[in-house]
Amino acid sequence: MMGKKFNCDRLLLVVAFLGVISPVIGTSCDGREKDQSRVLVSRLAGSWYPGGRGELTEQLAGFFKKADVKPKNNVIALIMPHAGYRYSGRTAAFAANAINKNYKRIVVIGPSHRVAMEEMFSVPRATHYQTPLGRTPLDVEFIEKLLKHPLFQNVPRVHEYEHSVQIELPILQYKLKGFKLVPIVAGTCSPETVHKAARILKGLIDNDTLVVASSDFVHYGPNYRFVPFRENIPKQIKKLDMGACDYIKRLDAAGFLQYKDTTGATICGYIPIAVLLSMVDKKTDAELLKYAASGEMTGDFSNSVSYLSVSFSGAWTNHPELNPSSNNLELSDQDKKTLLALARKSILHFLQKHRVPEASELNITVSEAMKVPRAAFVTFKKHQRLRGCIGDIFPRQPLYKSVILNAINAGVNDRRFDPVTQEECSKIRIEISALAAPRPVASPEQIRIGTDGVILSKDGKRAVYLPQVAPEQGWNLEQTLTHLSQKAGLAPDAWKTGAAFQVFQAVVFGESEI
Numbered sequence: 001m002m003g004k005k006f007n008c009d010r011l012l013l014v015v016a017f018l019g020v021i022s023p024v025i026g027t028s029c030d031g032r033e034k035d036q037s038r039v040l041v042s043r044l045a046g047s048w049y050p051g052g053r054g055e056l057t058e059q060l061a062g063f064f065k066k067a068d069v070k071p072k073n074n075v076i077a078l079i080m081p082h083a084g085y086r087y088s089g090r091t092a093a094f095a096a097n098a099i100n101k102n103y104k105r106i107v108v109i110g111p112s113h114r115v116a117m118e119e120m121f122s123v124p125r126a127t128h129y130q131t132p133l134g135r136t137p138l139d140v141e142f143i144e145k146l147l148k149h150p151l152f153q154n155v156p157r158v159h160e161y162e163h164s165v166q167i168e169l170p171i172l173q174y175k176l177k178g179f180k181l182v183p184i185v186a187g188t189c190s191p192e193t194v195h196k197a198a199r200i201l202k203g204l205i206d207n208d209t210l211v212v213a214s215s216d217f218v219h220y221g222p223n224y225r226f227v228p229f230r231e232n233i234p235k236q237i238k239k240l241d242m243g244a245c246d247y248i249k250r251l252d253a254a255g256f257l258q259y260k261d262t263t264g265a266t267i268c269g270y271i272p273i274a275v276l277l278s279m280v281d282k283k284t285d286a287e288l289l290k291y292a293a294s295g296e297m298t299g300d301f302s303n304s305v306s307y308l309s310v311s312f313s314g315a316w317t318n319h320p321e322l323n324p325s326s327n328n329l330e331l332s333d334q335d336k337k338t339l340l341a342l343a344r345k346s347i348l349h350f351l352q353k354h355r356v357p358e359a360s361e362l363n364i365t366v367s368e369a370m371k372v373p374r375a376a377f378v379t380f381k382k383h384q385r386l387r388g389c390i391g392d393i394f395p396r397q398p399l400y401k402s403v404i405l406n407a408i409n410a411g412v413n414d415r416r417f418d419p420v421t422q423e424e425c426s427k428i429r430i431e432i433s434a435l436a437a438p439r440p441v442a443s444p445e446q447i448r449i450g451t452d453g454v455i456l457s458k459d460g461k462r463a464v465y466l467p468q469v470a471p472e473q474g475w476n477l478e479q480t481l482t483h484l485s486q487k488a489g490l491a492p493d494a495w496k497t498g499a500a501f502q503v504f505q506a507v508v509f510g511e512s513e514i
Contacts, residue, residue: 038126038440038500040159040183042166045132049085049170053132059085060174063093069289071100074313076284077211077276079248081307082110082167082269087294088216088307092168094290095212095309096175103210105139106172107182107201109272110164110214115157117187118397120373121197122155123147125440129166129181133173139180142204146184148324149200150372151193153437155394158185164214164269172212179210186271187396191257194271198253198278203321205279213276215269217241220295221303226266233301237293240265241306248310249286253277276312284314331434335369336509342400343378343407343430344511350408351422359400366400374399377466377506378406379431380420387428388414392435393455393464393504399434431510433466438502444495449477452503456484456495463488467506 045051050059067090078095081088112122123143128135146152159165165183172179189197205211218240220226220233229236244265247256253274260270267273280286288310295304331339345362349355359366376399377391388410392402407430412419420428438455441447447454453467463484470480481495488494 039128039130039135040124040126040138041130042169043161044163044166047084048163048167049089051132056132056170057174059089060093060171063090064097064174066090067093067097067290069094069097072098072287072311072313073100074315075099075101075210075311076207076314076316077213077280077312079213079215079269079273079276079308079310080168080171081216081309082164082214083216083294083305083307085167087297087305088292089171091290091292091307091309092171095311096171098289098309098311099175099210102176103179104208105142105182105205106176106179106210106212107142107184107205108165108168108172108212108214109184109186109269109275110162110168111269111271112158112162112185112187113164113268114161115155116396117155117158117185118373118401119151119189119193119371120187120395120397121146121152121189122158122185122187123152124156124159124183125154126159129169129183131166131170131173133170136169136173137180139182142180142182145204145321146182146200147437149322150324150374151197151200152184153373153395155185155396157394159183168212168214184272186269186275189271191254191274194253194257194274195278198275199319200322201275202279202317202319205316207316209316211276211279213269213272215267215273215308217244217265217267217306217308219266219268219305220301223303224266224305226264228264233304234293234295237295237301237304237306238291241291241308245288245291245308245310248273248277249288251277251280251282251284251286279316280312281314281317284312286310286312331369331507331509332367335367336432336507338364338367339370339400339403339432339434340430340509340511343403343432344425346404346407347411347420348422348425350412351420351425356404356408359404364400366398370400371398373397374402374437375435376402376406377433377435378403378410379433379510380410380428381431382424382428387420388417390414391433393438395435395437403432429511431508433468433506433508436505438504441501441503444477444481444501447477447481447501447503449475449480451505453506454480454484455502455504456481456488456499457502458485458488458490458494458499461488461490467504468508 295301373395375392379389380387390409485494
């Protein structure tokens with residue numbers, strides 16, 4: 001399988017797993033339950049740092065006591081490490097100890113380690129983040145503004161498992177009070193996407209905002225598949241780290257990205273750092289506060305990770321808010337024809353050469369609308385009967401890449417069917433469902449049968465139907481939600497109390513229609 005995908009049939013798909021977002025339920029005046037807040041609960045407590053409030057507070061107090069750094073005026077941004085506290089906690093405390101003011105908002109940008117994303121960033125649809133030190137509110141208004149830009153999406157699994165943002169929160173909670181958090185997880189991005197993300201963020205922040213780029217630095221050793229040298233290892237690692245730090249001090253985002261590519265330096269948070277460097281004014285002062293390596297602590301540099309804390313002092317330049325209306329989500333008839341051709345050429349290429357192609361190899365020109373991060377399902381039908389169907393619900397890459405991968409997956413990775421053969425491809429007709437990003441609704445009554453796809457979540461279980469499922473089956477709203485509850489492994493009437501709902505729309509088009 002090429003990553004986690006969902007297959008579908010006439011009653012489409014089911015996926016059930018334990019989610020990290022916990023709804024806190026209240027009761028409305030008419031006696032019906034409603035969702036008042038959605039809390040992201042950090043999974044790191046008890047492993048990456050102590051799970052008890054007292055023990056964690058004691059550990060952090062020790063780190064801050066030893067973090068001998070003079071507080072700086074007008075700190076607007078930090079680079080902080082994100083390993084387990086026994087390795088990186090003291091270095092991170094140097095960054096936090098440089099702060100001498102409170103902020104109304106803290107934006108933390110970290111890389112995605114577990115969920116592959118391309119040319120996009122993910123922000124959560126939640127109201128709070130919870131650690132052993134308490135519950136911190138999210139800046140929901142700020143997040144909603146980000147979500148108006150297709151570059152920023154909500155991919156729940158990213159925030160469920162990603163540690164790079166979560167690990168910074170207890171340190172910030174210990175040091176600061178009264179702030180709202182904006183957690184952002186970055187995928188792999190081109191320099192153009194980095195620059196665009198920086199422009200969007202610059203238009204939303206002010207001088208009461210602290211931006212934190214979460215990153216560890218060089219990961220050396222066979223565990224990280226990075227062994228560029230075998231002699232004078234500590235010295236060579238530090239030289240590689242300091243080379244990157246020189247570009248950071250010069251606020252040179254392009255030079256930093258080029259250095260990373262040229263040297264192969266395994267800096268996991270290079271995209272968050274590049275975004276930050278693209279945001280700051282050139283008069284900003286960047287200072288290295290602390291450098292450490294896990295090899296120093298363990299006495300073994302055969303596998304070692306480096307940690308840096310850097311402060312940025314200055315002021316955020318007033319930039320106009322970027323208009324999201326400039327992003328075109330509409331697919332033209334030509335876009336649809338091109339995507340269908342892309343799907344067909346992709347499965348044929350894979351069957352012939354046994355590898356995933358690039359669009360350029362298939363002589364496909366990708367339009368701007370096709371580059372927007374967007375989830376898609378690809379359906380194969382043979383003699384009007386299903387022959388394969390796999391897709392994504394939440395966007396993780398540009399639409400055209402989702403079509404390439406899901407066309408291949410529908411052809412060879414749908415476990416209900418034998419893989420398609422090259423010979424039968426001429427008898428297969430292809431349909432694509434291009435999905436809009438899911439959004440929460442407060443009650444089932446807001447679901448529009450025939451227009452909305454539905455995601456039902458309850459008690460750690462989840463199930464999904466595409467928009468076309470209910471009309472195909474002749475179901476009304478209650479029948480749809482009853483079947484959806486059963487598909488999630490719940491009681492038929494489980495949707496009536498305590499369930500959370502998300503809806504999405506889809507543009508559906510097929511070869512027989514174009």
